[in-house]
Amino acid sequence: MAVARLARLVLGPGAVRGRGAVAGSLPRCAGPGRAPRRLFSNRNILVELEEGAGVAVMKMKSPPVNSLSLDFLTEFSISLEKLENDRGCRGVILTSAVPKIFSAGLDIKEMCGKSAEHYAEFWRAVQEMWLKLYKSNMVTIAAINGNCPAGGCLMAVSCDYRIMAENPKYSIGLNETQLGIVAPFWFKDTMVNTIGHRATERSLQLGLLYSASDALKIGIVDELVPEEKVLNAAAATMSQWLAIPDYARQISKSMMRKPTLDRMLTHRESDIQNFVSFVTKDSIQKSLQTYMERLKQRKG
Amino acid sequence: MAVARLARLVLGPGAVRGRGAVAGSLPRCAGPGRAPRRLFSNRNILVELEEGAGVAVMKMKSPPVNSLSLDFLTEFSISLEKLENDRGCRGVILTSAVPKIFSAGLDIKEMCGKSAEHYAEFWRAVQEMWLKLYKSNMVTIAAINGNCPAGGCLMAVSCDYRIMAENPKYSIGLNETQLGIVAPFWFKDTMVNTIGHRATERSLQLGLLYSASDALKIGIVDELVPEEKVLNAAAATMSQWLAIPDYARQISKSMMRKPTLDRMLTHRESDIQNFVSFVTKDSIQKSLQTYMERLKQRKG
Amino acid sequence: MAVARLARLVLGPGAVRGRGAVAGSLPRCAGPGRAPRRLFSNRNILVELEEGAGVAVMKMKSPPVNSLSLDFLTEFSISLEKLENDRGCRGVILTSAVPKIFSAGLDIKEMCGKSAEHYAEFWRAVQEMWLKLYKSNMVTIAAINGNCPAGGCLMAVSCDYRIMAENPKYSIGLNETQLGIVAPFWFKDTMVNTIGHRATERSLQLGLLYSASDALKIGIVDELVPEEKVLNAAAATMSQWLAIPDYARQISKSMMRKPTLDRMLTHRESDIQNFVSFVTKDSIQKSLQTYMERLKQRKG
Numbered sequence: 001m002a003v004a005r006l007a008r009l010v011l012g013p014g015a016v017r018g019r020g021a022v023a024g025s026l027p028r029c030a031g032p033g034r035a036p037r038r039l040f041s042n043r044n045i046l047v048e049l050e051e052g053a054g055v056a057v058m059k060m061k062s063p064p065v066n067s068l069s070l071d072f073l074t075e076f077s078i079s080l081e082k083l084e085n086d087r088g089c090r091g092v093i094l095t096s097a098v099p100k101i102f103s104a105g106l107d108i109k110e111m112c113g114k115s116a117e118h119y120a121e122f123w124r125a126v127q128e129m130w131l132k133l134y135k136s137n138m139v140t141i142a143a144i145n146g147n148c149p150a151g152g153c154l155m156a157v158s159c160d161y162r163i164m165a166e167n168p169k170y171s172i173g174l175n176e177t178q179l180g181i182v183a184p185f186w187f188k189d190t191m192v193n194t195i196g197h198r199a200t201e202r203s204l205q206l207g208l209l210y211s212a213s214d215a216l217k218i219g220i221v222d223e224l225v226p227e228e229k230v231l232n233a234a235a236a237t238m239s240q241w242l243a244i245p246d247y248a249r250q251i252s253k254s255m256m257r258k259p260t261l262d263r264m265l266t267h268r269e270s271d272i273q274n275f276v277s278f279v280t281k282d283s284i285q286k287s288l289q290t291y292m293e294r295l296k297q298r299k300g
Numbered sequence: 301m302a303v304a305r306l307a308r309l310v311l312g313p314g315a316v317r318g319r320g321a322v323a324g325s326l327p328r329c330a331g332p333g334r335a336p337r338r339l340f341s342n343r344n345i346l347v348e349l350e351e352g353a354g355v356a357v358m359k360m361k362s363p364p365v366n367s368l369s370l371d372f373l374t375e376f377s378i379s380l381e382k383l384e385n386d387r388g389c390r391g392v393i394l395t396s397a398v399p400k401i402f403s404a405g406l407d408i409k410e411m412c413g414k415s416a417e418h419y420a421e422f423w424r425a426v427q428e429m430w431l432k433l434y435k436s437n438m439v440t441i442a443a444i445n446g447n448c449p450a451g452g453c454l455m456a457v458s459c460d461y462r463i464m465a466e467n468p469k470y471s472i473g474l475n476e477t478q479l480g481i482v483a484p485f486w487f488k489d490t491m492v493n494t495i496g497h498r499a500t501e502r503s504l505q506l507g508l509l510y511s512a513s514d515a516l517k518i519g520i521v522d523e524l525v526p527e528e529k530v531l532n533a534a535a536a537t538m539s540q541w542l543a544i545p546d547y548a549r550q551i552s553k554s555m556m557r558k559p560t561l562d563r564m565l566t567h568r569e570s571d572i573q574n575f576v577s578f579v580t581k582d583s584i585q586k587s588l589q590t591y592m593e594r595l596k597q598r599k600g
Numbered sequence: 601m602a603v604a605r606l607a608r609l610v611l612g613p614g615a616v617r618g619r620g621a622v623a624g625s626l627p628r629c630a631g632p633g634r635a636p637r638r639l640f641s642n643r644n645i646l647v648e649l650e651e652g653a654g655v656a657v658m659k660m661k662s663p664p665v666n667s668l669s670l671d672f673l674t675e676f677s678i679s680l681e682k683l684e685n686d687r688g689c690r691g692v693i694l695t696s697a698v699p700k701i702f703s704a705g706l707d708i709k710e711m712c713g714k715s716a717e718h719y720a721e722f723w724r725a726v727q728e729m730w731l732k733l734y735k736s737n738m739v740t741i742a743a744i745n746g747n748c749p750a751g752g753c754l755m756a757v758s759c760d761y762r763i764m765a766e767n768p769k770y771s772i773g774l775n776e777t778q779l780g781i782v783a784p785f786w787f788k789d790t791m792v793n794t795i796g797h798r799a800t801e802r803s804l805q806l807g808l809l810y811s812a813s814d815a816l817k818i819g820i821v822d823e824l825v826p827e828e829k830v831l832n833a834a835a836a837t838m839s840q841w842l843a844i845p846d847y848a849r850q851i852s853k854s855m856m857r858k859p860t861l862d863r864m865l866t867h868r869e870s871d872i873q874n875f876v877s878f879v880t881k882d883s884i885q886k887s888l889q890t891y892m893e894r895l896k897q898r899k900g
Contacts, residue, residue, distance in 0.1 A: 201857075
């Protein structure tokens with residue numbers, strides 16, 4: 001009698017679930033008469049938690065491009081932590097409420113004309129967002145319904161599964177190098193874990209942005225669907241993932257990701273120092289200030 | 301004059317062979333008048349060693365599903381060690397004598413109602429089987445002629461090459477998670493070495509079982525052939541591998557696998573402790589005993 | 601405002617370039633009236649540096665097969681170092697001036713009838729060639745216009761990008777095992793970084809040589825073009841790579857390659873000792889001397 005047969009009979013798929021909720025209906029069309037739904041929203045993110053399904057949808061809603069500002073990042077980490085501690089939530093779908101953009105990545109305004117303390121605080125918040133997302137015990141699915149460069153791509157590849165809109169105008173990738181910037185080592189590690197060493201090396205050296213179809217070929221995303229079906233597809237995939245006993249899935253996920261998480265934690269402070277000393281360079285600040293003034297003039 | 305040209309002329313492909321035998325005829329159709337053939341069989345495994353070819357076929361014959369019991373594992377390790385020390389044997393084909401199943405993996409009966417010492421002994425035997433197979437100096441080819449979940453899949457991916465029957469009913473994969481169980485880290489490492497980090501992460505989180513054709517696409521197996529040709533195909537592949545000088549092949553194999561083997565050896569005792577403390581949990585034992593009683597009633 | 605948009609406006613692609621030159625015309629058809637071109641040649645390698653483009657072409661010209669002799673390797677490392685220190689050079693195309701062969705790999709004559717000191721010096725030169733090439737700050741592109749086994753393949757996979765002639769007669773691979781020889785660990789590491797663990801394991805165990813089309817499939821090369829277009833294609837690709845700011849590209853490259861480089865540097869001396877003790881074995885030397893005598897007789 002092999003383990004598989006016994007376990008199926010004895011344990012059942014839910015026997016070792018760490019969380020109370022069980023999979024069921026999905027958040028795709030919750031309306032009146034459906035399972036109770038809790039909302040909590042802040043300035044940048046709207047969270048809809050359908051309790052019956054145990055699935056939350058986190059909608060980034062910071063127009064024009066869901067830039068990752070300090071405020072945004074802080075709210076993101078707090079929202080995710082809240083869900084993490086909620087026994088009624090077993091999975092999170094991350095998506096955008098802003099048309100045509102998933103997230104454009106880090107907010108440049110946080111890097112300009114501020115104190116070294118501010119830069120350090122900002123960078124720590126970027127790290128915290130990634131740590132929370134990459135080590136989440138919940139099932140995390142990115143529903144990529146728009147452009148997804150740089151920090152937006154990092155968010156996506158930190159999830160467990162990625163579904164992207166089949167729109168030829170959308171692209172995804174770690175394009176920092178194209179802009180004269182270097183992706184930090186933990187962006188790189190997350191990418192290597194997703195598409196392997198060679199594809200990451202070429203990708204980072206050239207700062208490549210992949211069309212949706214190329215992203216599928218190279219493995220940055222797992223699935224393409226028509227734009228209007230991205231959320232439904234994410235919900236359907238979520239129900240498959242939630243059919244797996246939580247505890248075993250969580251341990252398996254942690255086994256795969258812990259070395260990468262530990263490596264970042266070990267070098268967290270030096271990574272902050274690196275960022276601060278880069279961004280406080282006179283030449284960089286000068287460029288940034290010139291740019292900020294141009295921005296104000298345009299708006300004025 | 302480059303190394304390649306010289307070595308071909310001077311050394312010849314067999315010059316540095318560590319084992320005495322040379323490749324030649326193959327075990328596919330040995331009959332009367334062919335090279336001498338030695339058999340040694342025990343309760344669970346039949347070994348046929350064709351001396352001319354230097355190739356042994358290990359046939360797992362423990363119906364109904366070739367479960368990896370303590371007895372089975374012990375016999376497996378002893379048989380493999382015997383072949384390893386036999387200078388007349390350079391390659392092993394691992395296959396099943398039971399229709400429709402390669403191996404269903406670990407035997408649940410070894411985990412139920414026994415002492416902590418027994419569980420530790422059992423787990424050490426599972427480790428030993430893997431250590432012996434993964435570090436074998438011989439060429440190891442899995443001829444997968446049936447279903448191949450969990451521990452069966454581990455055996456297959458620990459070989460040098462995998463040929464699977466093109467039967468849509470057969471599947472292969474590390475499906476432990478589906479059953480509420482977690483594959484140990486060295487199962488995971490062996491899988492990462494075979495299909496890479498991303499495919500392993502998804503595979504382990506979901507406990508995926510792949511159809512033969514999907515297994516080929518993702519790289520869990522190297523080749524599909526019609527079911528009746530699996531053994532012949534394994535023999536043909538074996539002759540290609542045995543055309544390579546043993547010593548150079550063995551060093552190359554060891555260079556690729558040593559870090560993974562060392563990692564397991566370093567953590568071997570704690571891995572045993574982990575297993576024992578999991579399996580001795582009251583809740584787990586209760587489930588297992590209920591199941592064993594049901595089993596007896598069915599048979600009664 | 602996201603980083604991407606700001607950086608594009610403020611920094612521009614050349615803002616953080618570490619080298620003085622900018623991309624422009626390409627070395628594909630430099631004739632009279634074109635940008636100044638500097639040549640430096642030695643016995644084994646011809647270097648053509650087109651200053652306007654900032655691109656050098658290194659042509660290996662040591663017939664019959666561009667064997668990597670001590671002289672060749674020394675000249676190679678010196679030439680590369682020269683270009684590395686030349687602020688007018690940002691990229692290197694590595695190719696062969698000998699028809700039908702890129703490079704056949706290590707020169708066997710350096711391993712025969714010489715002193716242990718000579719063997720050590722030779723092996724250090726092999727290591728140095730790889731170190732210089734793999735860690736180069738310049739963009740390195742292999743224009744593989746002929747056969748590319750063993751050490752030739754190592755050179756190719758150490759570049760940033762590989763374009764191979766679509767000629768069915770040419771093959772590429774680390775075929776050492778076929779000759780009873782073992783590729784050193786840093787050959788292996790470079791291959792794993794290019795095609796992954798599983799493909800490398802099979803490749804090294806069998807000493808596989810891949811046809812151009814198989815090499816493309818497995819990822820040893822990035823692109824196939826008709827033979828007469830290899831250099832033009834390399835130049836076109838180079839211009840894409842040089843459009844990326846040098847500094848960010850260099851840091852990204854180093855981030856990907858440093859662990860592999862460090863590992864070799866850590867074990868450099870023991871790697872030399874391993875080689876010397878292998879090559880000074882009586883049995884190996886005897887084989888080599890027999891071969892050398894045969895060679896002389898043929899020529900005589």
